[in-house]
Amino acid sequence: MDNQTFIREMFSEFYNKNIDRVEIPKSIESREFGFTLFKESTMIRHKGFMRAEDLKEFIKKIVPSNVYYSSAYYSMPEAKMDEKGWLGSDLFFDIDADHIPTECNKQHDMWICRVCGLKGRGVPPTICPRCGNLGFDEKGNIIGYRQETWPCEICLETTRMETIKLIDILTSDLGFSISEIRCAFSGHRGYHVQIEIDEVLKLDSMARKEIIDYVTGTGIDARFHGLEEISHSGARILVGPGLHDFGWRGRIARGTYEFLLKATAKDLRGLGLRKEVVENLLANRDMILESWKASGPWNMIKGLGLRGWEKIVQRGIQFQSAKVDTVVTVDIHRLIRLPGTLHGKTGLLKISFPASEIETFDPLKEAVAFKGGEARVYVEESPEFRIGEEVFGPFKEQTVNLPISAAVFLACKDAGKVISYNV
Amino acid sequence: MEAHSTLRLERSGMLTLSDMAKYPFIPEAAEYIRRLDFKIENLLEDDYAPILSRAEKRIIDALTTNPPKVGYNPREYGEDIEIISFPVAIVLVSALANENVKRRYALAEAKRAYELLREENWEKVIEVARRFGWRIRAANERIGSVKFDFALNFIDYLRNISSFHEKDWKLVNRPVLKGEVYLSKQDVARLLQEEIQRYIEAKIDPKVRSILPEEILKHLERLRQTCAEKIRESPVEDISSLNSIGVVGDAFPPCIRQLYEAAQSGRHISHIGRFTLTSFLIKVGMDKNMIVDLFRKSADFNERMTRYQIEHIAGERGSGTKYTPPKCDTLQTHGLCPGANDLCKKIKHPLAYYLRSARSLKKKFRG
Ligand code: SF4
Ligand SMILES: [Zn+2]
Ligand SMILES: [Zn+2]
Numbered sequence: 167m168d169n170q171t172f173i174r175e176m177f178s179e180f181y182n183k184n185i186d187r188v189e190i191p192k193s194i195e196s197r198e199f200g201f202t203l204f205k206e207s208t209m210i211r212h213k214g215f216m217r218a219e220d221l222k223e224f225i226k227k228i229v230p231s232n233v234y235y236s237s238a239y240y241s242m243p244e245a246k247m248d249e250k251g252w253l254g255s256d257l258f259f260d261i262d263a264d265h266i267p268t269e270c271n272k273q274h275d276m277w278i279c280r281v282c283g284l285k286g287r288g289v290p291p292t293i294c295p296r297c298g299n300l301g302f303d304e305k306g307n308i309i310g311y312r313q314e315t316w317p318c319e320i321c322l323e324t325t326r327m328e329t330i331k332l333i334d335i336l337t338s339d340l341g342f343s344i345s346e347i348r349c350a351f352s353g354h355r356g357y358h359v360q361i362e363i364d365e366v367l368k369l370d371s372m373a374r375k376e377i378i379d380y381v382t383g384t385g386i387d388a389r390f391h392g393l394e395e396i397s398h399s400g401a402r403i404l405v406g407p408g409l410h411d412f413g414w415r416g417r418i419a420r421g422t423y424e425f426l427l428k429a430t431a432k433d434l435r436g437l438g439l440r441k442e443v444v445e446n447l448l449a450n451r452d453m454i455l456e457s458w459k460a461s462g463p464w465n466m467i468k469g470l471g472l473r474g475w476e477k478i479v480q481r482g483i484q485f486q487s488a489k490v491d492t493v494v495t496v497d498i499h500r501l502i503r504l505p506g507t508l509h510g511k512t513g514l515l516k517i518s519f520p521a522s523e524i525e526t527f528d529p530l531k532e533a534v535a536f537k538g539g540e541a542r543v544y545v546e547e548s549p550e551f552r553i554g555e556e557v558f559g560p561f562k563e564q565t566v567n568l569p570i571s572a573a574v575f576l577a578c579k580d581a582g583k584v585i586s587y588n589v
Numbered sequence: 590m591e592a593h594s595t596l597r598l599e600r601s602g603m604l605t606l607s608d609m610a611k612y613p614f615i616p617e618a619a620e621y622i623r624r625l626d627f628k629i630e631n632l633l634e635d636d637y638a639p640i641l642s643r644a645e646k647r648i649i650d651a652l653t654t655n656p657p658k659v660g661y662n663p664r665e666y667g668e669d670i671e672i673i674s675f676p677v678a679i680v681l682v683s684a685l686a687n688e689n690v691k692r693r694y695a696l697a698e699a700k701r702a703y704e705l706l707r708e709e710n711w712e713k714v715i716e717v718a719r720r721f722g723w724r725i726r727a728a729n730e731r732i733g734s735v736k737f738d739f740a741l742n743f744i745d746y747l748r749n750i751s752s753f754h755e756k757d758w759k760l761v762n763r764p765v766l767k768g769e770v771y772l773s774k775q776d777v778a779r780l781l782q783e784e785i786q787r788y789i790e791a792k793i794d795p796k797v798r799s800i801l802p803e804e805i806l807k808h809l810e811r812l813r814q815t816c817a818e819k820i821r822e823s824p825v826e827d828i829s830s831l832n833s834i835g836v837v838g839d840a841f842p843p844c845i846r847q848l849y850e851a852a853q854s855g856r857h858i859s860h861i862g863r864f865t866l867t868s869f870l871i872k873v874g875m876d877k878n879m880i881v882d883l884f885r886k887s888a889d890f891n892e893r894m895t896r897y898q899i900e901h902i903a904g905e906r907g908s909g910t911k912y913t914p915p916k917c918d919t920l921q922t923h924g925l926c927p928g929a930n931d932l933c934k935k936i937k938h939p940l941a942y943y944l945r946s947a948r949s950l951k952k953k954f955r956g
Binding site for chain 1: 894
């Protein structure tokens with residue numbers, strides 16, 4: 167039996183029994199929907215549905231491998247892109263391990279050059295070291311790399327931390343209330359964060375870019391946040407933000423604190439700081455820590471001036487910024503995965519939950535779609551993975567009996583072949 | 590943003606006749622004129638000659654000063670004249686039906702308001718801002734060594750900074766707490782200038798021409814002639830500076846413009862975005878060093894890598910392939926197309942957009 171047939175059958179059965187798990191977006195009649203199928207490679211786009219029932223019937227009928235809907239509202243969602251009549255768009259953030267280089271991606275992620283077939287681990291290179299493939303042919307068509315990524319626990323935990331930072335910025339700084347923020351596990355390697363209140367709908371791309379720059383700390387100049395040289399009874403002294411200041415002021419201080427707490431000589435030299443300065447910083451670590459209780463370390467390191475501090479601060483900002491995908495938020499015509507539907511790369515559900523539960527939400531448990539059943543699977547190669555409470559693998563070239571959920575997962579990842587199954 | 594360009598009449602704060610003369614776009618001023626029962630035909634009567642002449646002066650000021658600014662001189666013009674001449678000038682500018690005049694006039698009036706607002710006390714500034722639906726309050730907050738008098742809802746803030754390129758206007762470089770941006774009076778006045786300019790632009794409607802009496806149209810013709818030489822090109826924008834090196838920045842399609850600006854402000858650009866921008870800029874003949882400099886602001890800038898990639902795309906390394914940017918289709922699926930404009934609908938490739946648009950721009954400069 168081929169994997170695709172198996173996956174499609176499982177998806178079909180899931181939608182037949184659980185169609186009410188599909189979450190119907192607000193103002194369904196103004197949204198555009200898109201679907202990918204198992205056989206055809208093109209996406210069905212520009213679909214519109216007047217009623218929830220119509221959408222559900224459609225999903226049951228076509229059994230899509232992925233279901234998307236527009237974060238935008240249109241007066242005519244089925245029209246061509248430039249005739250749809252844009253009415254507004256939810257404020258949407260995507261946090262995905264694909265955009266956050268974790269240490270473990272070198273172990274579980276793989277890329278294959280589409281031109282020469284070279285394989286490697288981790289993030290694909292910008293230029294293929296063997297054939298010079300840039301990811302494009304001379305006409306600008308994308309040829310790039312085939313990527314096989316893995317939703318590992320460490321990566322998921324990393325994206326959770328970024329999501330927590332994002333929610334903090336959205337509430338503390340931008341003033342959204344926690345109940346206005348919807349979170350979702352994407353069904354693969356990250357989280358979605360969405361705000362649907364009227365106030366944000368009309369924000370144009372430029373305004374959303376500013377919001378993105380705000381949450382990612384892009385373009386910060388610490389001199390606007392209190393890092394400056396002032397004269398104090400005749401002497402020039404450096405002052406800077408404090409840990410408890412609000413907005414990016416405080417974040418800059420806390421990020422700098424975090425960075426200096428653990429920075430090694432190599433980290434500091436990497437910033438282009440002089441050797442004596444690096445030594446001073448390391449030798450005075452305790453004093454620096456202590457100084458945050460008062461006016462901070464800004465004026466206490468010999469040889470470290472405004473320029474040097476600016477470099478350190480930039481590193482500190484990285485600790486505090488939320489690593490969201492910048493393209494997604496700015497795109498006001500974006501299609502996003504529909505909550506309550508299956509992810510074609512994992513067989514897991516995209517599942518939404520209130521932002522207040524982000525700390526405790528267990529994606530690999532809540533997103534499991536298939537309960538019960540068993541399958542016999544030949545696994546080519548797979549790192550360790552967890553589905554629900556159970557941990558599987560690592561496997562290499564072996565035949566094993568697995569619950570259906572794990573079998574669907576491996577089949578979706580193309581890491582094994584399903585030999586037989588019963589549900 | 591339509592909802593915000595309509596003014597609200599709020600009964601809470603009081604604005605006086607002299608405020609209306611300073612800020613004739615506020616709803617109280619329109620209400621005042623309504624009560625006077627003034628009609629456009631009245632302008633032909635001798636009594637109203639000063640109003641017509643003041644209205645014309647407003648327009649001439651806008652077209653002949655640089656930067657454009659309408660004057661304010663309470664000793665020369667009575668409050669009534671100042672208030673009524675504003676909507677009259679709007680009607681005249683509408684009838685002139687010229688984009689450049691429209692933008693310049695709106696800017697000049699907004700600038701006038703800005704300079705007056707800077708000198709007002711905080712209550713007045715808040716009153717005017719609230720006429721535009723701003724969620725603003727007095728703050729009196731000291732943050733570090735700076736004192737901030739106002740706190741403005743961040744969405745109202747974002748709506749008004751889109752034409753600013755300076756670092757200090759970026760939201761991320763502002764004190765932001767609980768959805769409010771802390772601002773000085775100077776900043777609030779500057780942001781209001783933007784709001785006022787948009788509001789006035791929206792008021793100017795070329796359709797009014799058809800309802801104007803013959804006499805007024807004749808008058809308008811004279812005005813057009815007086816200003817003919819003085820109607821200058823609108824002030825140059827950032828990207829236009831490329832024009833001097835033969836690259837027509839103004840002809841960039843929206844997708845490239847967006848990437849270019851992202852690179853300029855050091856925002857993260859995806860691999861496809863970088864490839865698109867770089868291959869595009871090489872194709873239109875931009876110097877490689879300039880491209881390197883363009884990426885200099887990005888957080889992960891590495892001069893050697895950047896140069897290597899640019900040379901690779903230019904076909905000076907590896908296989909010698911010269912790369913072309915992706916076509917619209919590809920850019921659309923990767924979310925790099927900010928939405929097609931009229932010219933976009935006629936083309937399938939950003940380079941085609943550029944060639945067409947550059948051609949027609951050059952024609953316009955010469956002709
Ligand atoms: S339609 Fe093509 S040229 Fe126009 S913005 Fe989109 S991608 Fe660029
Ligand atoms: Zn290769
Ligand atoms: Zn991982």
